[in-house]
Amino acid sequence: MRVDRFFLTVVLAAAVSACAVAQSPIDILRKSIDARRNTLASLIQSQSLVPTSEERILMKVELDGKGRIRRTMLQPLRFQGQVMIDDGKSILAFAPDAKELTVMSSAIRPLASAFRIEQISKNYRLSARKVEPIAGRTTVLITCRPVHKGMPWRRVSVDQKTSLPLRIVSTLDSKATTLLDTLSFDEPKSMPDSLFRAPQASEVKIIRLAGPTRVQSEEEAAERLDFRPWVPKGLPMGFAAEAMEVNSSGLAIRLTDGFHSVTLYQWDASAKTPGFGGLSDSDSFVSRGLRMAVIGDVPESIVQRIIENLRKESLNL
Amino acid sequence: MNCRIAKAKISEYLDSELSGHDMMAVRHHLSKCTACEQEFEIVSNLKQRIGQMKCAEPAPEFESKLFDAVLNSAPAPARRPISIWRYAAVTAMASALVVLGVLQFFDQPRSAPIAQDSRSMDVATDQALQGSLDPFGSAPVITVSNAGR
Numbered sequence: 489m490r491v492d493r494f495f496l497t498v499v500l501a502a503a504v505s506a507c508a509v510a511q512s513p514i515d516i517l518r519k520s521i522d523a524r525r526n527t528l529a530s531l532i533q534s535q536s537l538v539p540t541s542e543e544r545i546l547m548k549v550e551l552d553g554k555g556r557i558r559r560t561m562l563q564p565l566r567f568q569g570q571v572m573i574d575d576g577k578s579i580l581a582f583a584p585d586a587k588e589l590t591v592m593s594s595a596i597r598p599l600a601s602a603f604r605i606e607q608i609s610k611n612y613r614l615s616a617r618k619v620e621p622i623a624g625r626t627t628v629l630i631t632c633r634p635v636h637k638g639m640p641w642r643r644v645s646v647d648q649k650t651s652l653p654l655r656i657v658s659t660l661d662s663k664a665t666t667l668l669d670t671l672s673f674d675e676p677k678s679m680p681d682s683l684f685r686a687p688q689a690s691e692v693k694i695i696r697l698a699g700p701t702r703v704q705s706e707e708e709a710a711e712r713l714d715f716r717p718w719v720p721k722g723l724p725m726g727f728a729a730e731a732m733e734v735n736s737s738g739l740a741i742r743l744t745d746g747f748h749s750v751t752l753y754q755w756d757a758s759a760k761t762p763g764f765g766g767l768s769d770s771d772s773f774v775s776r777g778l779r780m781a782v783i784g785d786v787p788e789s790i791v792q793r794i795i796e797n798l799r800k801e802s803l804n805l
Numbered sequence: 806m807n808c809r810i811a812k813a814k815i816s817e818y819l820d821s822e823l824s825g826h827d828m829m830a831v832r833h834h835l836s837k838c839t840a841c842e843q844e845f846e847i848v849s850n851l852k853q854r855i856g857q858m859k860c861a862e863p864a865p866e867f868e869s870k871l872f873d874a875v876l877n878s879a880p881a882p883a884r885r886p887i888s889i890w891r892y893a894a895v896t897a898m899a900s901a902l903v904v905l906g907v908l909q910f911f912d913q914p915r916s917a918p919i920a921q922d923s924r925s926m927d928v929a930t931d932q933a934l935q936g937s938l939d940p941f942g943s944a945p946v947i948t949v950s951n952a953g954r
Contacts, residue, residue: 521940544824559937564822574937581933592934644941656941667941697930740931747941753928764928783928785936 513614513630514605519651521601527650528553532672536665552679575684582687589686590695603730608746611635611726619645622654623673636725638789642747660787700733709739715756718776724797725790737764750784750794775802806830811841815848
């Protein structure tokens with residue numbers, strides 16, 4: 489009888505270990521960051537319009553496995569039919585009702601996953617386990633516990649076969665928000681090229697947006713701008729500067745803790761330059777002769793902590 | 806769900822804009838409330854009829870009348886004698902515009918846009934583009950009618 493129990497325990501342990509995930513959680517996340525560029529799939533996904541709001545958007549996402557992505561908005565009605573295509577060279581956004589095609593001629597390629605992974609390793613404690621299928625796919629759930637108090641938890645469900653993230657849930661103060669969910673997942677054999685070209689329609693107005701230029705240092709940014717920018721050194725909650733981009737409106741400094749992205753916009757505080765459109769004076773603040781604004785997919789409390797930190801650091805200089 | 810809330814959500818219900826939970830709640834309420842069901846029928850019929858309506862086409866002479874009205878409303882500027890330099894400058898500018906127009910024509914896609922516009926980046930567009938590139942980002946929706954304005 490004792491032998492039977494022992495045998496049962498061994499079998500149970502073997503079953504549990506078989507179910508355990510072979511890869512480390514960080515390796516799974518690393519693959520998931522690049523998966524959109526090398527997976528051939530057609531998905532219906534629901535995504536939060538703004539990460540901190542309840543409003544959701546339903547879209548069809550088509551990936552051709554060669555780095556091209558087409559997103560067609562299905563709901564809500566005001567976005568229905570809008571198409572966004574990233575063909576690897578430019579980003580096109582087509583609004584059928586307005587008959588406008590926005591073209592970003594020199595789209596900046598996604599940043600290397602290495603920095604993101606390094607940030608995630610520093611700022612989160614990860615664990616992985618297999619869970620119930622999502623949209624008929626077997627997934628691995630990565631639970632990411634933040635090191636810094638006040639940051640949301642992340643739960644990322646990754647498709648075991650393709651490594652695509654199928655569900656992302658953010659939890660802060662016991663309130664869970666599903667940022668991304670997948671309702672259907674198809675693996676077609678191929679995708680027609682026409683899907684990734686600008687939609688054909690008569691009398692389309694083309695709006696060309698000057699693409700940003702990535703710069704490597706404050707000096708290089710200053711050469712391209714009419715003002716001297718400022719890159720903060722000490723950021724709270726594990727955030728660090730990932731990249732700097734200069735465009736016709738000013739400077740955008742991309743900050744991330746690995747999962748969350750926040751942009752620090754800077755432009756000349758003098759009235760001569762309009763700066764980034766869509767921001768009122770109350771959305772921004774002035775420090776060191778620069779007007780700055782912090783916008784990102786994080787709760788307002790985190791934005792405020794970053795702003796507070798920026799103000800302190802700029803005063804101490 | 807009470808009648809006030811249900812009636813307020815009927816339009817969104819018809820357009821499938823409600824969340825699953827709200828859809829179920831409205832459907833459940835409609836199944837047991839005659840007054841709201843009647844309201845639902847009215848809104849549904851109204852939407853169908855609006856959908857079947859044809860866009861009114863302006864009369865053929867509308868465009869010329871509109872131009873005439875606009876041109877006649879502005880006071881005509883006093884005519885000055887055109888100097889030879891001004892004449893040369895205007896001719897050079899017109900030639901440059903023709904050259905630019907030809908260049909733009911060859912740069913256009915087959916869909917033949919009615920106009921091209923170059924704008925600077927605004928925050929909403931920048932964030933939408935970031936969202937499209939970020940594997941963990943938010944929905945990449947460019948509110949196109951406001952893009953870059």
